[in-house]
Amino acid sequence: MAQKRPFNHGGKHFKKSKKQKKSSGAGDGSNEEVLLLDVQRVLRDVKIRDSAPPAPEPFAEVDLTISELSSTGDGLAIEDGQVYVVPFTAPGDTVLAKVYKAYQEDSYSLTDLVKITSASQHRTETPKCPYFSRCSGCQFQHLPYAYQLAHKRRVVEKAYENFSNLPASAVPEVGDTIASPLQYGYRTKLTPHFDGPPSGRRDRRSGQKVTWPEVPPIGYMQKGTRKTLDIEDCPIGTDAVREGLKKERVRVAEHIDEYQRGATLLLRESTTRETKTDEEKSYVDEKTCITDHNATSTEYVDDFRFDNPAGSFFQNNNSILPVVTQYVRDNILGPTSNDQPPITNLIDAYCGSGFFTVTLSSLFNKCIGIDISPQSITYASANAKLNNLAPDSTQFIAADANQLFDSLDKTRFIPAQTAVVLDPSRKGCDDNFLRQLMDFGAERLCYVSCNVHTQARDIGKLVGGGEDEEGLPRKGMYEIESVRGFDFFPQTSHVESVAILKKR
Ligand SMILES: C[S@@+](CC[C@H](N)C(=O)[O-])C[C@H]1O[C@@H](n2cnc3c(N)ncnc32)[C@H](O)[C@@H]1O
Numbered sequence: 001m002a003q004k005r006p007f008n009h010g011g012k013h014f015k016k017s018k019k020q021k022k023s024s025g026a027g028d029g030s031n032e033e034v035l036l037l038d039v040q041r042v043l044r045d046v047k048i049r050d051s052a053p054p055a056p057e058p059f060a061e062v063d064l065t066i067s068e069l070s071s072t073g074d075g076l077a078i079e080d081g082q083v084y085v086v087p088f089t090a091p092g093d094t095v096l097a098k099v100y101k102a103y104q105e106d107s108y109s110l111t112d113l114v115k116i117t118s119a120s121q122h123r124t125e126t127p128k129c130p131y132f133s134r135c136s137g138c139q140f141q142h143l144p145y146a147y148q149l150a151h152k153r154r155v156v157e158k159a160y161e162n163f164s165n166l167p168a169s170a171v172p173e174v175g176d177t178i179a180s181p182l183q184y185g186y187r188t189k190l191t192p193h194f195d196g197p198p199s200g201r202r203d204r205r206s207g208q209k210v211t212w213p214e215v216p217p218i219g220y221m222q223k224g225t226r227k228t229l230d231i232e233d234c235p236i237g238t239d240a241v242r243e244g245l246k247k248e249r250v251r252v253a254e255h256i257d258e259y260q261r262g263a264t265l266l267l268r269e270s271t272t273r274e275t276k277t278d279e280e281k282s283y284v285d286e287k288t289c290i291t292d293h294n295a296t297s298t299e300y301v302d303d304f305r306f307d308n309p310a311g312s313f314f315q316n317n318n319s320i321l322p323v324v325t326q327y328v329r330d331n332i333l334g335p336t337s338n339d340q341p342p343i344t345n346l347i348d349a350y351c352g353s354g355f356f357t358v359t360l361s362s363l364f365n366k367c368i369g370i371d372i373s374p375q376s377i378t379y380a381s382a383n384a385k386l387n388n389l390a391p392d393s394t395q396f397i398a399a400d401a402n403q404l405f406d407s408l409d410k411t412r413f414i415p416a417q418t419a420v421v422l423d424p425s426r427k428g429c430d431d432n433f434l435r436q437l438m439d440f441g442a443e444r445l446c447y448v449s450c451n452v453h454t455q456a457r458d459i460g461k462l463v464g465g466g467e468d469e470e471g472l473p474r475k476g477m478y479e480i481e482s483v484r485g486f487d488f489f490p491q492t493s494h495v496e497s498v499a500i501l502k503k504r
Pocket residue numbers: 313314315350351352353354355356370371372373376399400401402423424425
């Protein structure tokens with residue numbers, strides 16, 4: 001468990017990093033901001049001091065008892081007015097930890113776990129990955145799955161407490177986290193990387209071929225460092241991408257001299273479905289691994305088929321996709337009412353290759369999807385055809401989401417008859433888009449997000465009102481009907497969150 005690490009943060013000890021300063025209170029939902037908010041809450045719960053306690057010495061070794069898990073997946077311990085952040089721990093663990101960075105102003109320190117002196121009752125699982133506790137990819141392989149799900153429910157709750165700016169009364173009770181059918185072997189995409197040799201930049205500048213003294217480590221970041229950890233296998237990956245990783249490692253080793261710099265590798269699962277008419281199962285899926293970013297990968301979700309550029313965004317845990325799409329189908333329209341016209345139109349904002357448009361198509365007559373990636377939009381149109389959507393029912397636009405409402409024919413997309421799915425990237429929606437969304441006033445919204453903190457921030461504006469173009473407070477238009485996590489990423493601290501909103 002002890003980690004050898006050279007003292008490489010000495011100059012920065014006791015200082016705030018630039019990122020830390022920038023992200024503090026900015027609502028960007030970064031790991032640093034989320035951790036700091038957890039630390040501040042822990043400190044609020046202990047005796048208030050007049051002045052910050054002295055930070056520990058660099059590389060001090062401290063005995064600690066872990067009291068809780070932060071939303072970043074790290075254990076937190078409080079000792080002498082200082083919060084210690086200790087990775088790969090569980091509440092109830094007593095540990096020896098070694099400080100490698102201290103934020104004096106904020107009274108917390110980052111540490112490496114040196115050893116567990118007494119194990120928590122929650123530490124019941126044997127990690128399946130030999131790199132667990134060194135690789136930065138997974139945080140929870142030592143914890144039972146039910147515990148991981150309960151923790152993620154709390155992560156969603158805290159995100160709304162810390163980021164939405166809403167009173168508790170405006171946020172419904174967060175639902176239980178929906179489990180992933182597969183808890184290992186689920187990731188359909190892996191992107192390990194390797195760094196260039198130390199002399200690479202100099203060689204390139206002088207016009208020389210880059211020389212590689214040896215095959216570099218190929219893998220993921222080592223926790224708490226900027227070093228790449230050599231990873232031969234990744235048990236959260238599907239069999240196809242794990243096999244692909246082994247082959248790519250051999251290929252890179254054989255051809256390393258052809259690289260002029262470091263690179264990120266792509267391992268993306270693709271499925272070929274063979275129909276069987278005479279057997280118990282009506283089809284057989286053959287899985288392969290694609291390494292070319294521009295090749296087409298194919299995934300099936302129930303009987304829907306999705307072709308996608310292998311290097312572009314597509315959801316990474318295929319096992320949970322039928323569950324999440326059924327959930328959205330069950331909840332997006334809300335209860336039927338005789339007083340209101342039926343909802344027949346869908347706006348799919350940040351639509352990628354048409355995942356929600358296609359999987360929700362049975363509910364709507366008309367759909368418009370928008371995504372900034374022209375390549376994804378080309379595939380979205382092809383996927384609509386592949387899945388037999390009526391040709392004139394669906395339109396896709398390659399543009400920034402901010403241009404959506406200008407392109408919208410409001411005589412066809414009547415707000416009272418329209419639902420919007422929003423599935424932005426981690427940074428969430430920008431204020432301009434949220435303002436236009438409120439001006440349009442669709443009847444129902446379904447906000448899907450891989451960053452619950454930016455989701456909570458954005459939903460806070462939709463519910464609380466935010467500001468108008470002159471910066472004046474405006475009245476919020478929506479109320480939250482439900483919110484809950486879906487465990488797209490078992491063994492890690494990440495949680496996907498789905499919130500359903502209805503117009504007030
Ligand atoms: C999390 S993915 C969701 C894709 C799709 N809904 C799915 O489930 O496959 C986010 C998508 O937002 C797109 N995107 C990012 N910034 C955007 C912007 N400013 N306007 C429109 N689309 C954007 C990306 O290209 C990406 O396809």
